[in-house]
Amino acid sequence: MAVFGLQPEIKDFDEIVQYQAGRYISSNEAVWRILSFQIHERSPAVVHLAVHLQNGQRVYFTETNVQQRVLNPPDTTLTAFFSLCKNDSFAKKLLYTEVPSYYTWNTKNKVFERRKQGKSVDGQPTIFKDTTIGRLYTVHPNQHECFFLRLLLVNVPGPTSFEYLRTVNGTIHDTYRSACQALNLLENDQHWDNCINDACETSTPSQIRALFGIILTTCSPSAPTELWEKYKSKMSEDILHRKQLETSDMTFDFTSEIYNYTLVVIEDLCIRMANKPLQDLGMPSPNRIAAVSTCVELDREQSYSTSDLLLYVQNNISKLTSEQKDIYDTIMHCVDNNVGEIFFLDAPGGTGKTFVIKLILASIRSKNDIALAIASSGIAATLLPGGRTAHSALKLPLNLHSTETPTCNISKSTGMGKVLQQCKLIIWDECTMAHKKSLEALDQCLKDLRGKSKPFGSTLILLAGDFRQTLPIIPRSTPADEMNACLKNSNLWAHVKTLKLTTNMRVRLQNDDSGQTFSDQLLAMGNGKLPVDSISGCIQLPADFCNLVTSKNELIEKVFPNILKNYKNNKWLSERAILAPQNIDVHEINNIILTKIRDQAVLYKSVDTVLEPNEAVNYPSEFLNSIDLSGFPPHVLQLKIGVPIIPLRNINPPKLCNGTRLAVKKNNGKPNRGHNLDRAF
Numbered sequence: 001m002a003v004f005g006l007q008p009e010i011k012d013f014d015e016i017v018q019y020q021a022g023r024y025i026s027s028n029e030a031v032w033r034i035l036s037f038q039i040h041e042r043s044p045a046v047v048h049l050a051v052h053l054q055n056g057q058r059v060y061f062t063e064t065n066v067q068q069r070v071l072n073p074p075d076t077t078l079t080a081f082f083s084l085c086k087n088d089s090f091a092k093k094l095l096y097t098e099v100p101s102y103y104t105w106n107t108k109n110k111v112f113e114r115r116k117q118g119k120s121v122d123g124q125p126t127i128f129k130d131t132t133i134g135r136l137y138t139v140h141p142n143q144h145e146c147f148f149l150r151l152l153l154v155n156v157p158g159p160t161s162f163e164y165l166r167t168v169n170g171t172i173h174d175t176y177r178s179a180c181q182a183l184n185l186l187e188n189d190q191h192w193d194n195c196i197n198d199a200c201e202t203s204t205p206s207q208i209r210a211l212f213g214i215i216l217t218t219c220s221p222s223a224p225t226e227l228w229e230k231y232k233s234k235m236s237e238d239i240l241h242r243k244q245l246e247t248s249d250m251t252f253d254f255t256s257e258i259y260n261y262t263l264v265v266i267e268d269l270c271i272r273m274a275n276k277p278l279q280d281l282g283m284p285s286p287n288r289i290a291a292v293s294t295c296v297e298l299d300r301e302q303s304y305s306t307s308d309l310l311l312y313v314q315n316n317i318s319k320l321t322s323e324q325k326d327i328y329d330t331i332m333h334c335v336d337n338n339v340g341e342i343f344f345l346d347a348p349g350g351t352g353k354t355f356v357i358k359l360i361l362a363s364i365r366s367k368n369d370i371a372l373a374i375a376s377s378g379i380a381a382t383l384l385p386g387g388r389t390a391h392s393a394l395k396l397p398l399n400l401h402s403t404e405t406p407t408c409n410i411s412k413s414t415g416m417g418k419v420l421q422q423c424k425l426i427i428w429d430e431c432t433m434a435h436k437k438s439l440e441a442l443d444q445c446l447k448d449l450r451g452k453s454k455p456f457g458s459t460l461i462l463l464a465g466d467f468r469q470t471l472p473i474i475p476r477s478t479p480a481d482e483m484n485a486c487l488k489n490s491n492l493w494a495h496v497k498t499l500k501l502t503t504n505m506r507v508r509l510q511n512d513d514s515g516q517t518f519s520d521q522l523l524a525m526g527n528g529k530l531p532v533d534s535i536s537g538c539i540q541l542p543a544d545f546c547n548l549v550t551s552k553n554e555l556i557e558k559v560f561p562n563i564l565k566n567y568k569n570n571k572w573l574s575e576r577a578i579l580a581p582q583n584i585d586v587h588e589i590n591n592i593i594l595t596k597i598r599d600q601a602v603l604y605k606s607v608d609t610v611l612e613p614n615e616a617v618n619y620p621s622e623f624l625n626s627i628d629l630s631g632f633p634p635h636v637l638q639l640k641i642g643v644p645i646i647p648l649r650n651i652n653p654p655k656l657c658n659g660t661r662l663a664v665k666k667n668n669g670k671p672n673r674g675h676n677l678d679r680a681f
């Protein structure tokens with residue numbers, strides 16, 4: 001339909017009508033309009049919620065009603081929410097943003113009313129939930145108090161007044177900001193002070209130094225020197241004690257030399273963790289000439305007790321099976337004769353690969369030589385004595401996939417540079433999971449450090465892993481990309497000699513027939529021997545391969561039977577885990593298990609802020625909190641004593657690597673202590 005006015009009468013010219021009449025409307029739209037169908041709709045519906053300080057709401061008045069408005073200003077959604085929380089026990093559990101899902105806003109009477117339709121809430125047949133969501137108006141951080149009031153509104157359920165929002169643990173705070181501070185919703189140097197103070201009660205000086213190093217390198221405290229001045233004696237106690245023993249004078253007190261030496265140790269830590277000297281972290285720079293120069297990396301690799309290691313070798317070498325002994329002899333022959341070779345130990349799970357590697361490491365280290373143990377994943381690194389992740393030890397770039405020719409950030413003069421020049425053997429466990437570029441980076445680095453053009457600068461390399469297991473993981477990639485990133489596709493692979501372990505020691509030692517069947521099935525699957533369905537392209541699992549369950553609750557019951565009785569038993573916990581590929585399932589399973597444990601839950605919330613303050617309006621804190629990325633902990637972490645947790649990243653390896661399982665031992669709302677479930681130390 002098209003309408004054109006050829007001779008508009010200038011007198012009654014209505015531009016809007018003219019525009020509407022002159023619009024072209026397609027036949028489809030014309031029919032749609034003639035039948036009065038809705039032109040657009042919103043789903044889910046969004047209700048905007050007011051945010052204002054006490055008596056700060058906008059009030060409209062006329063000359064006639066000014067007095068009445070002053071005495072009795074109309075309610076806003078915020079003041080109506082307070083009244084609702086006073087009178088409705090269900091609303092008391094809700095956050096402001098959750099209210100529109102259960103209540104409708106009556107604009108005439110300015111009250112929230114319970115929904116009459118929707119999905120009824122479990123156990124509350126008279127309460128209905130709808131898909132409607134509530135959105136708070138954003139507030140610029142420049143409007144300080146209003147911004148902090150908003151922050152409280154998205155965190156405190158069921159407030160009954162403005163004063164209620166400012167009340168934390170019975171204390172009424174003067175400002176919303178200090179209430180946020182008391183609820184740990186804001187970043188604050190006081191956290192770090194409390195954290196170190198807490199550590200001083202129970203930790204050794206070296207642990208306090210490591211904690212201080214982590215705080216300096218990753219938490220950007222605003223006044224690091226104040227923390228240093230306050231706790232420098234606590235961090236230097238062991239150094240003082242050593243000095244007292246050396247001088248046989250137990251009255252010897254802290255001196256500037258002792259503090260200087262402590263600073264040197266802390267600086268070494270910071271360089272290792274973040275490659276930054278203390279000066280770049282807002283701290284005084286230590287006087288390196290005055291301090292005894294130490295090479296932390298070299299010290300670390302040579303600090304093993306040779307007598308203990310020798311005893312370990314003597315006790316275990318006779319246990320090696322003939323195929324394990326062949327591998328041990330081959331490697332030790334190369335070590336003793338300084339032969340630079342590249343070996344790949346092809347060992348399916350349970351064939352004793354770790355057993356042989358431990359023995360090789362102990363044998364080399366017992367002669368005070370250096371053997372470097374690295375692994376692609378944190379958990380594999382924890383299983384090797386002195387193991388570290390390849391990324392941390394070799395200073396590999398994090399964006400390996402996108403870098404054309406990545407390099408290790410190690411120079412000849414650094415501690416790690418010296419370790420790599422002097423080491424007799426480098427063992428890389430789970431190398432099949434590593435991107436080929438990381439090995440190529442190590443190859444280039446060793447060639448440079450050792451001044452030799454042969455692969456890996458003629459260093460003896462033992463790669464271990466199993467190509468039947470997980471290949472390198474490349475986000476948003478195709479299987480072809482993964483194959484391309486695989487070590488076998490590197491030019492270096494042509495120089496690799498393969499050694500094989502075939503006997504499953506786990507099965508052999510336990511003499512377990514079902515274990516043998518399971519191991520054979522795994523091998524057949526890894527070797528591509530299981531028949532593939534031509535239509536779906538999937539393999540069919542053998543009927544006796546595993547036990548299938550039908551619900552999450554059944555899975556939990558099977559994996560963690562009788563959890564209330566057993567959950568404080570670390571050995572029991574360390575033997576079981578549920579893996580899920582998606583965060584949403586992980587959160588759901590965690591919540592089900594947590595509700596079964598009767599201990600008091602403590603909530604830890606992340607403080608999420610945008611770097612650019614003006615962007616706070618576009619990315620409000622509740623939006624930042626709602627982002628649930630892989631590799632990041634959830635915004636709200638709920639912990640109870642005894643539950644297992646996994647650190648996603650340890651800034652100061654190698655004791656705790658990412659992936660190590662811990663059990664919560666103490667839960668005080670501050671950074672936690674834990675038992676290690678994966679190994680004892």
Ligand SMILES: Nc1ncnc2c1ncn2[C@@H]1O[C@H](COP(=O)(O)OP(=O)(O)OP(=O)(O)O)[C@@H](O)[C@H]1O
Nearest residue numbers: 319320321347348349350351352353354355505506
């Ligand atoms: N020669 C041996 N004598 C005694 N015990 C052994 C021997 N070889 C391996 N074992 C034991 O067998 C079990 C499996 O060995 P190990 O953990 O070294 O295998 P793996 O190949 O590293 O397995 P995975 O790849 O699953 O980690 C361990 O308990 C280990 O102590």
